[in-house]
Amino acid sequence: RETTLKELLDKEGIKEVTVIGAMSHMCIDATVRAAVDFGYTTTTIHDACATLDLEFNGTTVPAAQVHATIMAAIEFMYGEVIDTQTWIAR
DSSP: OOSSHHHHHHHTTOOEEEEEEEOIIIIIHHHHHHHHHTTOEEEEEEEEEEOOOEEETTEEEOHHHHHHHHHHHHHHHTOEEEOHHHHHHO
16 A cells, blocks of 8 residues: 555556466455556466465365356456466467
8 A cells, every 4th residue: 555656657657557476365356456446458377377265264275166157257347357378478
């Protein structure tokens, strides 16, 4: 939050942000949503992101399901979700 990243991106004329990393359900989700809130176009590279199994109320949700759910939500509302090969081919 309290960084100069937005100022730097704006100064450089950056309009699109590509997002990769971990954890899909936390950092990736928050980064994409914040970027969109700040007016950036986002591309998330789904096979360059990772997460882990989550547990809630005695139910384990497998990492693949957690990841797919977050990627679906991002693609539905916040930006493009593609694989690494598609991104490289651009």
